[in-house]
Amino acid sequence: MRRVASYLMVFVAAAGGCDDRSAPSRRTITDSRDNYDPRSLDPALSTDVPTGRAVAYVFDGLTRFTPDAKVEPGLAERWELLPGAAPAYRFHLRQGVQFHDGTPFTAQHVVSSWERALNPATKGGRAEPLQPILGARDFAAGRAKSIRGLRIVDDSTLTVALEQPLGIFPKLLAMPVASVVLPNLDPARPVGTGPWRFVEWKHDDYLLFAKNDSYWAGAPPADSLRARIIAEPSTAVAEFESGAVDLLLVPANDTKRWEVGGDAVMMSVPALQLVYVGINATRGPLKDARVRRAINLAIDRREIVDRLISGRGRLAAGVIPPTLGGADTARAPYPFDVTTARKLLAEAGFANGIDVELWVGSNPVYVRIAEAIQGYLTAAKIRAKIVQRESAAAREAARNGVADMILKDWYADYPDAENFLYPLLHSANKGVGGNVSFFADAGFDRLMSQARAEPNEGNRNVLYRQADSIAFDQAPMVFLFFYNELYAVQPWLTGFTPPVIFNGQRWLTANLEGGRRKEEGSR
Secondary structure, three states, rough: OOOOOOOOOEEEEEEOOOOOOOOOOOOEEEEEEEOOOOOOOOOHHHOOOOHHHHHHHHHHOEEEEEEOOOOOOEEEEEEEOOOOOEEEEEEEEOOOOOOOOHHHHHHHOOOOOOOOOOOOOOOOOOOHOOOOOHHHHHOOOOOOOOOOOOEEEEOOOOEEEEEEOOOOHHHHHHOOOOOOOOOOOOOOOOOOOEEEEEEEEEOOOOOEEEOOOOOOOOOOOEEEEEEEEEOOOHHHHHHHHOOOOOOOEEOHHHHHOOOOOOEEEEEEEEEEEEEEEEOOOOOOHHHHHHHHHHHHHHOHHHHHHHHHHOOEEEEEEOOOOOOOOOOOOOOOOOOHHHHHHHHHHHHHHOOOOOOEEEEEEHHHHHHHEEEEEEEHHHHOOOEEEEEOOHHHHHHHHHHHHOOOOEEEEEOOOOOOOOHHHHHHHOOEHHHHHEOOOOOOHHHHHHHHHHHHHOOOHHHHHHHHHHHHHHHHHHEEEEEEEEEEEEEEEEOOOOOOOOOOOOOOOOOOOOOEHHHHHHHOOOO
């Protein structure tokens, strides 16, 4: 049985018993990845994946992500870091761009959009990507009537001053909340500058979009895009098998039957998702790095990945996904070595072993992983009691520092190593900030502060790699695996690349073979 190749090496695999079908004549691409409604079509309220995907279809930001998670120009043609002591960027905006209703795009729209997203009257949003702007926090708190760091030079030029140096700032502007909107945005009938015009939203069923023929980067080749909302994975599978949808995110528990035979194209892509066990480095024996290393050595991660998630994961040797800059892809993960684990425990003064609590939420897959971890730890004299709670309650316990260990995951908000290293391990983020290991290392913090201020990406990646090495050695977590997404793609869907980041695929090159042949035949 073949393992699934990366998205750069696509192969034909099973469609779960799907028969050979001819390409449809329709011109609407139908996606089935979302299993619940977007929260809103307002970029300022983009706090979930379905909303972020839909926002990326209708709206643009100054920058955007490619499917392989690179940042590229969006409504800003280019930008530069201005010389001087104060960190500031100058953005050169595209001229001739129009909103879907014909309104010309200008720098004023950027300022009003960001003010709207940060405005305290905008309830329920997450405007963190814009908070590094000078004065943004004061504005968001109602202490200022404008954002000091924003200055319009002319209709196509904008300068943005920051509170402090932050080399990843252009990446943050590709987040949905930084999208550019009209001042009178109606979320029920959203109008943007993006590649797709909003047509219809039938709640809990689908969202329909039509291509923007005047899109500044060129109109999408397909006439329309339908984002289906399918709550049950089995229903999505059935609709894919019938040919009603063109793209399926294969459920983790349904991997095996899709790996060989049939006519669907299978594409695997590394998701920016780390699955790990946070080890609270302030509690009892867990304060000793030797104990934390012993825990890492006692677990057979390869067996967990192969047996419990059908091989859909790459063993982690740090917190940086291997697809991101700064990852040390030559570093080996902790091996499965119970003998050395016991030796380290004895050296730390715990020859008779230790007792710990391993917390886990309600995700059935994670519960099974926790049970497997418990079994492995027992062999190394690490007696782990599983504490299962509703997922939100388990996370809250970990943030409050009452959990010895917790099995959880971390999805990237933006494709940069900083989004793993800084929230998960910097001492400034202990507890509610994301660092449920309560890890504190002066050398690590210093490297991360330098990396965040470094404008050169190559230099930044060197610092990331050094910080990740410290974390790997100190073992404030069990580095389990990075998850791989698996897509089933109909053979008639061309030009699709699976996205690494959730808003990195905007359907700018994808088309349906049947629709294309029909169009060509009518000429």
